Structure formats: structure tokens, C-alpha cells
Amino acid sequence: MAIVPESAPLSLTRSVPEFDAVVIGAGFSGMYMLHRLRDMLGLSVRVYEDGDDVGGTWYWNRYPGARCDSESYIYCYTFDRQLLQEWQWSERYPEQPEILRYLNHVADRFDLRRDIQFSTRVTAAAFDEETNRWQVRTSLGEVVSARYLIAAVGTLSKANLPKFRGLETFRGKWYHTNQWPQGGVDFTAKRVAVVGTGATAVQVIPEVSQQAKQLTVFQRTPAFCVPARNGKVDPEVVKARKADYDGIVERIRNSQFGHEIYFIEKSALDDSPEERQREFDKRWDAGGFAFWIGNYQDMLFNQEANDLCADYLKRKIRATVNDPVVAEKLIPKTYPYGTKRQPLDTNYFETFNKANVLLVDAADAPIEEITPKGIRAGGEEYEFDIIIFATGFDALTGPLTSIDLRGRAGKSLSEKWADGPHTYLGLAVTGFPNLFMITGPGSPSVMSNMPVSIEQHVEWISDCVNYMLKHNLTVIEATPAAEAEWTFHVAEVADATLMTRANSWYMGANMPGKPRVFMAYLGGVGVYRQKCDEVAAHGYKGFALGGTAQSGNGR
Numbered sequence: 250m251a252i253v254p255e256s257a258p259l260s261l262t263r264s265v266p267e268f269d270a271v272v273i274g275a276g277f278s279g280m281y282m283l284h285r286l287r288d289m290l291g292l293s294v295r296v297y298e299d300g301d302d303v304g305g306t307w308y309w310n311r312y313p314g315a316r317c318d319s320e321s322y323i324y325c326y327t328f329d330r331q332l333l334q335e336w337q338w339s340e341r342y343p344e345q346p347e348i349l350r351y352l353n354h355v356a357d358r359f360d361l362r363r364d365i366q367f368s369t370r371v372t373a374a375a376f377d378e379e380t381n382r383w384q385v386r387t388s389l390g391e392v393v394s395a396r397y398l399i400a401a402v403g404t405l406s407k408a409n410l411p412k413f414r415g416l417e418t419f420r421g422k423w424y425h426t427n428q429w430p431q432g433g434v435d436f437t438a439k440r441v442a443v444v445g446t447g448a449t450a451v452q453v454i455p456e457v458s459q460q461a462k463q464l465t466v467f468q469r470t471p472a473f474c475v476p477a478r479n480g481k482v483d484p485e486v487v488k489a490r491k492a493d494y495d496g497i498v499e500r501i502r503n504s505q506f507g508h509e510i511y512f513i514e515k516s517a518l519d520d521s522p523e524e525r526q527r528e529f530d531k532r533w534d535a536g537g538f539a540f541w542i543g544n545y546q547d548m549l550f551n552q553e554a555n556d557l558c559a560d561y562l563k564r565k566i567r568a569t570v571n572d573p574v575v576a577e578k579l580i581p582k583t584y585p586y587g588t589k590r591q592p593l594d595t596n597y598f599e600t601f602n603k604a605n606v607l608l609v610d611a612a613d614a615p616i617e618e619i620t621p622k623g624i625r626a627g628g629e630e631y632e633f634d635i636i637i638f639a640t641g642f643d644a645l646t647g648p649l650t651s652i653d654l655r656g657r658a659g660k661s662l663s664e665k666w667a668d669g670p671h672t673y674l675g676l677a678v679t680g681f682p683n684l685f686m687i688t689g690p691g692s693p694s695v696m697s698n699m700p701v702s703i704e705q706h707v708e709w710i711s712d713c714v715n716y717m718l719k720h721n722l723t724v725i726e727a728t729p730a731a732e733a734e735w736t737f738h739v740a741e742v743a744d745a746t747l748m749t750r751a752n753s754w755y756m757g758a759n760m761p762g763k764p765r766v767f768m769a770y771l772g773g774v775g776v777y778r779q780k781c782d783e784v785a786a787h788g789y790k791g792f793a794l795g796g797t798a799q800s801g802n803g804r
């Protein structure tokens with residue numbers, strides 16, 4: 250291991266271990282990237298992972314109620330048909346321990362761990378323009394060099410802990426849902442606060458309410474929740490799906506969002522109120538994302554259509570919550586339905602009927618400070634033994650800019666993205682040659698069922714690396730024109746929808762000072778895949794390719 254002082258400029262650090270590729274992160278994306286590059290292309294690969302085992306998101310998010318909101322039969326790798334046949338999911342929506350078991354199984358099956366260095370964070374990386382290689386520094390002080398640097402850092406991996414005054418004075422225990430203790434937390438006889446009401450809190454709140462003596466929820470913006478309707482899947486359905494995986498894979502890869510869920514191909518305004526009610530009921534009863542991404546096709550484009558969907562959900566909240574004052578507080582009023590990520594719930598609104606659950610409107614009475622005894626909001630002090638921050642993430646860009654990534658001329662990614670992410674296809678960044686991002690900003694990413702987008706990116710990147718090897722090339726970089734055109738296109742597609750109207754993390758609006766930019770590509774998983782394939786088919790159109798293996802220090 251080459252240990253290099255933190256002060257040494259990375260670009261001047263030579264004589265260090267060399268790899269063909271360094272992959273940052275050993276979640277869904279980093280694991281598959283390793284398999285592709287190592288086992289299919291025969292490259293030398295080092296994966297660095299902050300956690301002490303594989304799993305990424307599913308390693309860190311161990312909070313009570315943590316469960317995937319995509320259906321299990323498609324929330325998995327599809328690249329190995331045998332694996333698809335062998336693995337048995339126990340429920341419609343897999344819970345965190347089960348997904349972690351699955352990822353451990355994959356790590357064993359493909360012998361991945363031997364090339365993953367755990368408990369090691371990549372802290373910095375700099376592109377060396379002389380050798381066309383990345384110099385990578387880790388939290389252990391190790392420096393290595395690699396031709397390709399692949400950020401498999403996840404989209405929701407940098408926790409957002411708001412800077413609440415006085416947090417250090419709190420005498421109880423506090424946790425962020427993203428950094429949950431391995432052994433769990435016992436809430437028995439405890440007074441517990443949950444800050445936040447996003448998709449995570451919606452899973453946490455009903456669970457904690459069952460154990461805690463008193464649960465107080467601090468809500469700044471209410472959520473439009475839809476029931477998950479989790480449960481066992483009929484064995485006949487499981488059998489039929491196993492028999493049809495080729496069809497399923499084909500359909501999800503060419504779909505809008507990576508699910509087998511499709512919009513109703515007409516306007517919500519074209520149906521009579523009775524027909525609309527039937528369509529809404531069908532989706533409400535089906536549970537899951539059907540109400541969100543399987544609704545009328547103009548729901549995310551037309552405010553009038555959107556209002557019809559929102560009104561249906563508001564009626565459901567009023568019908569579920571006994572206290573009309575509490576119900577009104579729980580009804581979203583400040584953004585169109587579906588423009589924030591759809592939380593899926595199990596007894597979320599019902600939880601507010603319980604005697605031990607209190608809702609505090611943190612929009613009217615913002616959290617002022619954390620005190621030694623609890624939380625002061627709206628001039629009142631609430632006392633707690635435990636505070637849970639379900640306050641989300643610095644999404645998409647955060648995990649990347651928190652690494653000191655420096656491209657040509659030492660320019661940092663944070664500087665480059667000061668006014669929002671600029672990328673080509675969400676895969677590459679001009680000025681950062683040989684860097685690839687898996688599900689980066691500007692790709693469908695978080696607006697899709699993640700494994701579908703992850704597999705597409707991993708396969709595209711490994712095909713690209715293979716092309717480079719075959720053509721004896723050592724450097725690939727998005728051209729400024731291609732990056733500008735793509736970044737413009739991502740924005741124009743988002744601007745055509747209602748999605749830009751919410752203060753969502755998709756918009757960076759949850760982070761004070763973060764530029765307000767819709768960060769995912771909304772053109773759809775299928776359309777996007779075609780565009781990426783066309784780029785590859787045209788010799789990586791929009792990229793400048795160069796160098797030779799001789800000039801560029803081996804492969």
C-alpha cells in the first residue's frame with residue numbers, strides 16, 4: 250500500500266499501485282461494475298467501500314420499517330437468468346434485511362469481496378493529464394492509480410442533517426435514518442421524535458409508534474401517501490413471472506420508469522367523474538406506484554388533471570384521520586401531486602389516530618433549536634429520549650461533490666457544478682476524462698426503478714471500456730458541445746412537466762443554498778437507453794477519444 254501525506258499533490262504522486270479501474274462504492278452498482286470489468290473484460294479492479302460490507306443503501310438504511318418501494322421481482326439484477334430463477338423473495342416489497350441478504354448472496358456467488366476494500370472511503374481523486382490516469386486517495390491515506398474511475402456512489406447516500414442549533418447539547422440519543430445502528434434501537438417506554446415526513450419517515454412512523462410510549466412527528470411539508478399493500482405474492486404469480494423473465498426484462502428496460510406500470514393513455518379530463526373514480530379506485534386498491542406512474546398520462550403535465558388526482562388522495566386522508574384538524578394538517582397544499590417522490594405507506598395516516606402520537610406542524614412552528622431535553626419549535630419545548638432525523642439526503646450531486654474530484658487543470662467537480670450538474674447523458678462530465686458515473690445526475694436514475702438504470706449504465710460503461718481497449722485508446726471525455734446540449738435537454742424535458750414546481754430533493758430544494766435544478770432525466774428509461782445505444786453505435790458520438798496505450802502508461 251502506498252501511503253502518501255495528505256499534503257502531497259495527487260497529480261505528483263507516482264509509483265503507486267496501478268489498476269485498470271477504481272470503483273467507488275459496493276452497492277448494487279459497484280458490485281455489478283466489478284463483475285463486468287473483472288470477470289467479463291479481465292481487468293484489474295479495486296473497489297473502495299465506506300461500509301464494512303457490501304450493500305450500499307441497503308447496508309446503511311436499517312431503520313425500522315425500511316423496505317423497498319419497487320416490487321421485489323424487478324428490484325434485483327437481471328443480468329444472470331439463473332440468479333433470477335434461484336432467488337426467492339418472500340414478499341411483494343422486500344424489506345431491508347432481505348435485500349441485504351440478496352446482495353450478500355450475489356457477492357458470494359460472484360466472489361466479489363476479494364476485490365473490495367471495505368471501511369475505506371475515497372476522499373480525493375485527480376486526473377493526471379500526462380498519463381491519462383486517475384490518482385485516487387483514500388481515507389486510509391493510500392494512493393492508487395487507475396485508468397478509469399467509476400463513481401458507484403449511489404444517489405441518496407449523503408445524509409442531510411440540517412444544522413439545528415444545540416444538537417450537541419441533547420442529552421438523549423439521536424439518529425439519522427441513513428446511519429442507523431447495526432443492533433437496532435429499542436423504543437420501549439421512550440418519548441420519541443421523528444423529524445420529517447418523506448418516504449423514509451412514512452415507513453418509520455407507524456413502526457416506532459407501536460413501541461414508543463409517545464411519538465411526536467415534526468412535519469414541515471405533508472406527503473401524498475398511497476398504500477403499499479405489501480404481502481405474500483401468490484405462488485402462481487411468482488411461477489408465471491419466473492417463466493416470463495425474458496419478457497419482463499424486455500418490458501422494464503423499454504418502459505418509462507423501469508416498472509411494469511403504464512400511464513392511462515388519455516387525459517384525466519376525458520373521463521366522466523364516475524369513470525375517473527373507477528380508475529382511481531383501481532390504482533388505490535392495487536397499491537404501490539400504480540397511482541403515481543400508472544395514472545392518467547397528463548397527471549404530471551396538466552394542473553387541472555393533477556388536481557383531480559390530488560383531490561382523490563385528500564379525500565382519503567380526511568376519511569382515514571379521525572381528528573379533522575389533524576387531517577387538514579396532513580393534507581399537502583403547496584405542491585402538485587406526484588412532484589415529490591411518492592411515499593408508500595402501511596398504516597401511516599391511521600397512526601395519527603393513536604393516542605400516543607402527536608403531529609407538530611413544523612411549517613407553522615419551525616424547529617428553532619435542539620435543547621438538552623428535546624426540541625423547541627414554535628416557542629414550545631418538547632421533551633424526548635430519542636430524536637430520529639428522517640431528513641433525507643443531499644441527493645445525486647452530494648455523494649459526488651463530497652469527494653475532492655479534480656479533472657483537467659485541477660478544476661474541482663464542485664466548482665464545475667456550482668450552478669447545478671452539467672453532464673453528458675448523466676454518465677460523464679467534460680473536463681473529467683475517464684470518469685464515469687453510474688446513475689448520475691442527468692440520467693433517469695432516481696426517476697426509475699434503480700436496478701434497471703444501474704444495469705443499463707454498468708453495461709454501457711463496460712462496453713465503452715471494452716471499445717477503448719479494442720481500439721487501443723486511453724482517454725475518453727465528453728465534448729463541451731455534447732454536455733451543453735444534453736444538460737439543456739434534461740432541463741427542457743423537466744420544464745415541460747409539473748415536476749419543477751415542488752421544493753423536492755429532485756430539485757435540490759431540500760438543501761439550503763443548493764442550485765434549483767431538476768436533476769434527473771425525465772425522458773424515460775426506454776428512450777434514454779436508445780439514446781445511449783445510438784451514441785455507442787456511432788463510435789461514442791459526443792465524446793472525444795484519444796491517447797494510445799503506448800503513450801498512456803499501459804492499459
Ligand code: NAP
Binds near residue numbers: 317467611642
Ligand atoms: P426526504 O424525502 O427528503 O424527506 C425529508 C423530510 O425531512 C421532509 O419531510 C423534509 O421536509 C424534512 N426536513 C428536512 N429538513 C428539515 C428541517 N430543517 N426541519 C423540518 N423538517 C425537515 O427524505 P427521505 O424521506 O429520506 O426520502 C428520500 C428518498 O429516499 C425518497 O424520496 C426515496 O427516493 C428514497 N427512499 C426509498 C425508499 C424505498 O424505496 N424503500 C424508502 C425511503 C426512502 P420538506 O419536505 O419540507 O423539505
